[in-house]
Amino acid sequence: MKENLLEQLQFxxxxxxxxxxxxxxxxxxxxxxxxxxxxxxxxSLDPAxxxxxxxxxxxxxxxxxxxxxxxxxxxxxxxxxxxxxxALSFSLMDSLLQxxxxxxxxxxSSSFWQxxxxxxxxxxALGKRIGMNNLLDDLFLAxxxxxxxxxxxxAILPETYPQIFSSSPDHDALYKTEKEAFGIGHNELGAAxxxxxxxxxxxxxxxxxxxxxxxxxxPGINECIAASGCVADYFLAPGEQKNIDTAIHxxxxxxxxxxxxxxxxxxxxKNELHHVEELFEVSIIHPAQLNGMIxxxxxxxxxxxxxxxxxxxxRAQHDGLTGAHNRAYFNDTFQHEFLLSNQxxxxxxxxxxxxxxxxLVNDTHGHIAGDGxxxxxxxxxxxxxxxxxxxxxxxxxxxxxxLPGTHRIAARAILxxxxxxIAAIAxxxxxxxIIHITASIGLAVNMDQTPTFSAHxxxxxxxxxxxxxxxxxxxxxxxxxxxxxxxxxxT
Numbered sequence: 001m002k003e004n005l006l007e008q009l010q011f012x013x014x015x016x017x018x019x020x021x022x023x024x025x026x027x028x029x030x031x032x033x034x035x036x037x038x039x040x041x042x043x044s045l046d047p048a049x050x051x052x053x054x055x056x057x058x059x060x061x062x063x064x065x066x067x068x069x070x071x072x073x074x075x076x077x078x079x080x081x082x083x084x085x086x087a088l089s090f091s092l093m094d095s096l097l098q099x100x101x102x103x104x105x106x107x108x109s110s111s112f113w114q115x116x117x118x119x120x121x122x123x124x125a126l127g128k129r130i131g132m133n134n135l136l137d138d139l140f141l142a143x144x145x146x147x148x149x150x151x152x153x154x155a156i157l158p159e160t161y162p163q164i165f166s167s168s169p170d171h172d173a174l175y176k177t178e179k180e181a182f183g184i185g186h187n188e189l190g191a192a193x194x195x196x197x198x199x200x201x202x203x204x205x206x207x208x209x210x211x212x213x214x215x216x217x218x219p220g221i222n223e224c225i226a227a228s229g230c231v232a233d234y235f236l237a238p239g240e241q242k243n244i245d246t247a248i249h250x251x252x253x254x255x256x257x258x259x260x261x262x263x264x265x266x267x268x269x270k271n272e273l274h275h276v277e278e279l280f281e282v283s284i285i286h287p288a289q290l291n292g293m294i295x296x297x298x299x300x301x302x303x304x305x306x307x308x309x310x311x312x313x314x315r316a317q318h319d320g321l322t323g324a325h326n327r328a329y330f331n332d333t334f335q336h337e338f339l340l341s342n343q344x345x346x347x348x349x350x351x352x353x354x355x356x357x358x359x360l361v362n363d364t365h366g367h368i369a370g371d372g373x374x375x376x377x378x379x380x381x382x383x384x385x386x387x388x389x390x391x392x393x394x395x396x397x398x399x400x401x402x403l404p405g406t407h408r409i410a411a412r413a414i415l416x417x418x419x420x421x422i423a424a425i426a427x428x429x430x431x432x433x434i435i436h437i438t439a440s441i442g443l444a445v446n447m448d449q450t451p452t453f454s455a456h457x458x459x460x461x462x463x464x465x466x467x468x469x470x471x472x473x474x475x476x477x478x479x480x481x482x483x484x485x486x487x488x489x490x491t
Contacts, residue, residue: 002183005156006192014103014155018197021046022091025084026198036080040072043087052090052279053083059275078137085137088199089120089144093280096151103154108165112150114284115171118232118269119225120144121276125268126224126231126251129261135221142206142221143228145199149190149207153178171233172246175211187211223254231262235269236285319393321371322378330392330400337390337404338456341447349403349411350459352442352467353381353418356475358397361435373427373435380421384414400463408445408480415441415478423476438476442467445480 009015018026024042028034043050050071057074058067068074075083096116100109123143124136132139153161164181168174178185191208195201206225230250234243251257251265277284317329325333334350341348355361355377362370374397381391381399390402401418403411419439427435444463446452453459462481470479479485 001181002188005182005184005189008156009152009189009192009196012152012155014158015152015193017095017099019046019091019095021049022088022095025087025091029084029200030198034080036072036075039075039080039083043071043075043083046091049087049090053078053086056086056279059279061272061275082137085141089137089141090280092141093117093144096148097282099151103151103158105162105166108162112147113282114236115229115232116144116147117276117280117282117284118235119146119228121269121272122228122231122235122265123224125265125272126227126255126257128268129257129265130219130224130255132220132224138202139221139224139228142203142225143232145190145194145203146207146210146225146229147186147190148193149186149188152189152193153186157182170242171229185211219255227251227254231265231269235266322375322393324378324382324399325390325392327392327394330390330394330402333390333392334400334402334460335456337402338446338453338459340404345447346405347407347448348446348459349406349408350444350446350463351401351403351411351415352394352463353399353401354440354467354471355397355422356438356440356471358437361437365429365433365435369427369429369435373425373437376425376427377422377437377439380425381418384417384421389414398467406445408443408448411443411445412478412480415443419476419478440467440470440475441478442470443478443480 021042025039028038028042043053053071054068054074056062057077062078066077068077078086093113093116097113100112104112120140120143123139127133127136127139150165154165160181164177165174168177175185175187187208187210191204194204194207202221206221209222210225210229227247227250230243230247234240234247237243248259248262251262257265273284317325319326337348340346355373358370358373361373374393377399378391378393381401385391385401385403388404389406390404392400392402394400401415403414406414419441422437422439425435425437427437429435442463443466444453444459446459453462462485465485466479466481469485470477473479
């Protein structure tokens with residue numbers, strides 16, 4: 001199907017046609033001996049085009065320090081390559097707009113040229129962000145033409161393609177449907193058409209890579225255009241959360257830009273949109289909608305930043321394997337809870353939980369099996385504790401459980417359930433082997449009837465001492481700390 005479509009492209013009579021001035025500009029661009037006089041002459045043959053180029057040279061897009069009054073001054077100010085690129089943008093856009101109006105229904109025609117111009121604006125703005133200031137007009141033209149393959153599809157497949165275009169919920173879905181149905185996307189078909197027109201090779205290459213982009217260490221035109229379509233989709237439909245997510249991912253993946261740089265790009269597009277609408281004599285977005293789009297983007301980016309910060313904080317506070325809080329979180333939280341316990345006279349229980357003979361599990365079944373057992377243990381413990389309780393992986397196969405506001409009797413009841421649940425774990429390996437485990441638990445309680453500990457370190461050492469006694473007393477049991485369990489018991 002792909003080869004058939006490319007062959008039909010050579011003979012299709014319904015494709016957009018190039019204006020004579022565009023053909024001549026392309027011809028001049030391919031000649032090494034082209035001079036300013038020739039360019040001036042051929043552009044002057046199209047008074048409307050010449051007037052647009054003069055107007056462009058005087059627009060805020062180029063921030064000229066002097067007023068330009070004729071095409072010669074415009075060429076002198078914008079440069080030969082710049083004027084040729086701008087002239088192509090205008091002449092081709094006029095042709096595309098007319099073709100779209102003649103062959104697409106009003107809704108599809110509107111969405112096509114709105115995205116084309118928004119992509120052109122985005123490509124130009126992205127180029128500024130990565131320092132491609134000498135190629136901004138090229139980026140504008142490449143962005144403008146990256147979807148021309150859609151018009152080619154309409155011309156070659158007038159019976160089947162309109163339904164595909166109209167029923168696709170977004171641009172990415174359209175591309176995927178094209179690939180599935182025809183074996184080729186509008187990016188490849190468009191690149192073939194641009195090649196047939198003998199446009200500069202970099203324009204066709206950018207079109208071809210607008211969806212199938214391979215990241216390069218040094219981003220250039222291809223990367224800007226690949227990202228520009230995603231930015232344009234958000235620019236035109238800011239209410240879609242998916243669009244801002246896609247735009248953020250694209251500018252990061254292709255250009256290494258962050259969310260703040262994307263906001264600058266959107267601001268540039270907003271500031272330049274009115275001038276581009278005037279130059280092309282089209283309307284893209286209502287001013288009120290434009291202001292709302294920028295505010296919506298700022299709110300979404302702020303929300304994403306907050307979520308990212310929370311995710312980073314969450315990762316910093318949790319053990320990567322089991323999901324329990326980590327040792328650093330335990331150190332801070334336990335000290336804080338101990339202080340509250342003493343200040344308010346509230347009970348605080350601390351349990352140290354250690355998996356019995358865990359080294360044997362690793363040595364017999366391997367560390368992957370051991371990791372699975374630890375995850376199962378955390379899941380088992382979590383099912384028995386309250387939201388206010390805090391489970392931490394203290395180290396290796398040892399866990400610390402902080403029970404705020406919990407007396408000795410209540411803590412003991414919770415730990416009995418935990419011990420029984422751990423003993424009930426039957427962890428099955430792929431081989432069918434079942435691993436059974438038990439746990440030893442040491443318990444210390446502060447402010448239970450009388451103040452017990454003067455410092456949180458003393459309480460932690462007491463719980464650890466009780467754990468040691470439980471393990472050496474036969475394992476699979478709970479031992480509560482009492483003064484008879486000297487810290488020397490561990491020696």
